[in-house]
Amino acid sequence: MSTSGTQAADAVEHEAHGGHHPTPTEYVRIALILAVLTALEVSTYYFDFGRAGIPLLIILMVIKFIMVAGSFMHLRYDTKLFGRFMYTGLGFAIVLYTATLLIFVVDANQ
Amino acid sequence: MATMTAAETGQSRLRPSKPTGFLSWVATTDHKRIGILYFWTVLVFFFIGGVESSLMRAQLAQAELSLITPEIYNQMFTMHGITMVFLVVMPFAAAFFNYLLPLMIGARDVAFPRLNAFSYWFYLFGGIFLYSSFFLGGAPNGSWVGYAPLSSDAVSNMAFYAVGLQILGVSSLASAVNFIVTILNMRAPGMTFMRMPMMVWMALTTSFLLLFAVPIIAVALFMLQFDAVFDAQFFQPASGGDPILYQHLFWLFGHPEVYIMILPAMGIVSEVMPTFSRKPLFGYAAMAFAGAAIGFIGFGVWAHHMFTSAIGPVPRAAFAVATMFIAVPTGIKIFNWVFTMWGGRIRFTTAMLFSVGFVSMFTIGGLSGVVHSIVPHNAQQHDTYFVVAHFHYVLFGGALFGLISGVYYWYPKVTGRLMSEKLGKFHFWTWLLGFNLTFGPMHMSGLLGQPRRTSVLPGELGTTVETYNLLSSLGVIVLAVSASVFLYNLLRSMKHGEASGDDPWDARTIEWMTATPPKVHNFDVIPVITARDEFWHRKYAESDQHIPVAVPVGASVDHDEHDGDVGHIHMPDPSLWPAIHTLGVMPLGYGLVYANWLLIGIGLVWMVAGVFGWIIEPLAEGDDDEPALVGAATH
Amino acid sequence: MTAVAHSTTMGLDNRKLGMWVFLASEFLFFGAFMSAYLLYIDTTNRGPGIEIFDIPFTSVSSFVLLMSSLTMVLAHNSHLRGDMRRMRLWVLATAGQGMVFLGGQVYEFTVFFREGLDLTQSPFASSFYFLAGFHGAHVAIGVLLLLGLYSLSLTGKIKPGQDVKTEIIGLYWHFVDIIWVILFTVVYLIPELRV
Structure with missing residues (x-):
């Protein structure tokens, strides 16, 4: 080069x-x-x-x-890619942990 | 390039200059050498893991035996699981990724060569750390899932498990970042996403799975370890803690982990099958997206491991459905492999046999997996040998068959010699027989009620179960013979194997275009990619009837032009710092296990110092990864 | 032939891309600690609960950390313009604010400990100390990185053209800051309102 x-x-x-x-x-x-x-x-x-x-x-x-x-x-x-990475990680975290906590709550209500 | 001050071009005193010898391996940043290091380390741990399983099978060969004590037995099944999952299958895949990814995408190395070495050393030290527990009061014995609160009790020795897996997790996370950046950012000109070999797709998916799954287990392990060593109260029911939280965190990681182990093997099979069928991979796009879909859905099914734990009927139903969904992309893959072979001119080499073995055995394992997703069935099978049979069909019949297929396939690429096909075929057939003999009967003994993780086969289960267990134990002997033949073949062929030439299999992807074994810089000239299966298209044109016709010699560039002077190619410098830095994890790890603040302090200071040594290490050829600097210097 | 941004496939700097990829995974890390905290928020085992928090004090240290993001971005801006002297000043200011935040956390933990919130007291205590503590560990690593950046630029190892190094450390620093934006709300403020 x-x-x-x-x-x-x-x-x-x-x-x-x-x-x-x-x-x-x-x-x-x-x-x-x-x-x-x-x-x-x-x-x-x-x-x-x-x-x-x-x-x-x-x-x-x-x-x-x-x-x-x-x-x-x-x-x-910056490039959109970086934002996608960050919001993918954030989205994964929110969805997975909300679901986990919901399982505890749903179970507790029985 | 440009003018450099003496300080910048100066040699580091800590840098080995010889290209061979022990130190050159410790300091290597060459992705190919790191791949080879991974491979040999994996073989050692595979041997140890195999010995552990043999001891278990010997103990269970007959009812009510007492060859080994329950304490030893518990350590054996725990360490067998940890070893095979974290020290064999995962790093085995890393060995392939390391060696092949840059070659397959037309790069000279990975994006972060020193971080790559860092990953390897963390893996090695993590493995040594885990195994040192045998000499320090006994290995972990609370199973590879490490359920609290048993695992937070000192009797289970699980502190070593918590810290050891943490170390291995750092290694995985670092290589995940490294591979993602490499694949996204280091491809040869023209290598678009849809032209990448399927193996590269699977590596990308696997790396993303690791990226998002490893942090979760890291948290679970931190909590577990502080519960065990520092009396934290995360999972202690006495103070209101909930052990189910550990199960959730473990399986939030643990289920993606299953796909982390299987997807690399799927990638290998997707390379081997087209080559030996002389056809392109059937349904390339569907294969790539099915892999991504498996990875994505794989995050949404974790609670199916907990159907018999305290989760309510709504989550059970939801996770049962999600689990069944995963069979769809998996089915897509299996059909595509079958259609790849369909109508092809198949050559049943050893590599191909192992790939076919992968598809058939993995299908069996996949089907028994669907059985588990049915909640009432699951309640019957949970913690029986049926589950053991299932996951061995997936991980042994699946992942390991695929990985061994890769060994036979790429062995000539690494060594320049072919492995003996005769011994290879003997290996395959005995391996297939031994595998089915060992794990097939476990379906039956499990359904008849034999529990997992039990050090003695209960006599009251009857003679049928006893017979099945005897068959399983005999199968291990067949596997041991088979593995010895494999090892002999592997070692002998390095010196005495038939010379392979650059392209022994008439392959399709560009790693076969360059010299065999590849030079340090991989390609003299980085190829420009114009098609999927680039190498094939350089060798063959297509007739009107879609039949490949060989291109006359010289009509296209079908090999790396490795004649003539290619000028100077800047390659990453070797460095001892990754090894020095990562060694600090040993005192840190022991400090955390024994709550010894002095050792923790030494480890931390060591590692911080290591990072600084790493950062300020001068580059042998100047800081030319900073073009602006070079530009400024020549103004 | 090398890892320069404009010779890569996507035209991005490898190191910057790597940092973003890594940060994406960090959400999963903090999220797990946060769900443990939310699960155990009332599981105090007869020990102190959220009433122990000193909102005015934590507000001040949160504010300091937030403002350190400003100095960090100014450091990068100065580096971009090649003004190394000012860049060093801003870097030092950022590290200083980070240390103030850390000092605040040490003080806060000490007070809580004296008031009976022991790590071994309850699942609430364990999960609070871990969540806040691991954030603190991230800040501490950030401070080390900043001090490294400062000293390396002082000795001339980091040069005006290498603003990507400041930028990467900045990304990490801002990330730690936005994690605290979430933690401050979720750990301290919302529970106080709920009572």
């Missing part, structure tokens, strides 16, 4: 790469949103949200998860 070829390919790659990445300012903005969401989460401990509490916490958790994975882990800018 010639050096010039390497350089050219590399330049293209870096361009494609760097062009999509958020700037530090955007990262800080995302972190600020995350901080606000966390504050909201913690507030459920101090204020009574009634029956909305648990669904609210789950929604906030999912939003934070997607934000960190999408922006900080670059899933939004």
